[in-house]
Amino acid sequence: MKNKAHTLLKNIIVIELVLIAIGLLFIQFHKLSDKPASSVLIIDIHGEIVDSAHSNSYHKDTSGKNAVSVSAEELIGILQHYENDDNIKAFILDIDSNGGSSAGSDILIKQIRQMKKPVIAVVRDQALSAGYYIASATERIFANELSNIGDIGHTSIIGYTKDDLNYKECYVSSSEFKRMYYDDCEGFERTQIYKEKKNHLIKATDIMAREIATFRNLPEDHVLKLADGTIFSGVGALRLGLIDEVGGLHEAVDWLEGELGMELDIVYYREMMHE
């Protein structure tokens, strides 16, 4: 009898131990099978925005450390790829660009507007011209107090041969204030090609300003007045409604967490490139 009870007790202990072990394993497997945390993907738009695809979307300078151009087509590819990734809940465009190709910015803006997941922008040192245009297409813009913002307008380069002697590359712009740092080639202003190009750029800027007004929910007249190539500081841009908030990456993530009602890990696309 005593022996039977002893065996029974032994069996119970054994079964309990088995259950504890299975329980612990279950907890652990549950932890391991947990989907990776919800994340926000940071995508850099640094340097000049170009439309065509490179072998590497981030072209760097001779030191290999600074981005000098970024391809719109590749950025579109990244957005499309991670739009289908369940772990990525939102995107932040980390913008530090003085503009670039209008064809490139147009296709990128189209993609941003089609995204189902939130896309917001954080302006670092500058979001000028096409750089700002892209930022304006996002849901919310954060910038530093003294970031350089605006420069809304268009410029173009035309080869000009004065008196059939000196070939020069001359700049035409939609406004006096746009790209005022460049040589505007004496005599070029009187040519027919200059006048035609300038008219074209003024029309293109008009369309750009109206689109920014729509994206930013601002009166068209207000944005048309700002579209003269003027560069505003972050605080100036905030007053004019060109940005939504003074802040950086972490303030932007705070905002997204509030909007989505979830904690978000920050994933940097540039770091994934090196993995």
Place this chain on the structure above:
Amino acid sequence: MKSEWKLRIFIMIAIIEFLMILAIYSQITPQNPVSSKKKFPAVLVINIDGEIITSNFFGIYEERDQNRTNGTSSMNIIRMLEYFSEDDSIKAFILEIDSYGGQTAGKEEIARYIKRMDKPVITVITNKALSSGYFVAASTDKIYAKKSSQIGEITKTFVYVDRTRKGQKQVCTITSSTYKTISLADCNGFDPIIFEKLRAQVAGSHELLVSHIAEMRGLSESSIENISNVKIMNSEEALKSGLIDEVGTTNDAVAWLEDELNTHLKILYLRDMLPGKK
């Protein structure tokens, strides 16, 4: 029959042991990206050298020649502060600053992130903290400067425009010390509207810097305005003006932190942890 039971129990015990070992092993596997190994409490020293810029592709420091660091990326400094804030053994941070300034956005980003941090961050100015370099220092909890350190140009901001127009070279430079007195004649050939835009840009940046530095250092805006035109101060002068808190070295700063945190602190240098560093 008895031996069959014995065999069953033996197999069961073997299975249990196997499962238990697996469970214990998986429990002790570190989940945190920062190693969970037991470490001594430490203070991490991060150098901010040269020009402070916003580039993300910089590595942490840019080296323009092999022996000197000429630039520091604001985003990568923030990434390091963020990463080591999660390490329980790192109790505080010291920024060793030797910077003559940089992009306005870069300094703002570092200063704003420091405000969000829970762990103490203090500054030791090694050689110089000018302009944006000082702004970053001012955003920390306490500033030490070495006896020979240079501090100044604390509200320096300027625009410089060089262009050729109608065949003529035109240069316009407006600084924080000249924006109030400069006239259009000093920027000969510039459109009055453009001149006014440039002047307003400097005025706006200057006012923001004065108000931020006054707020961060607990000083009045008028006292900052008064010293904003003083070119460069030594640490004694900076101490009298309230721009720094102590004249001392990194060791003095660590001693102060040890007192504050009531613990002995090992000194770790970020630069020693970076790959390829001597």
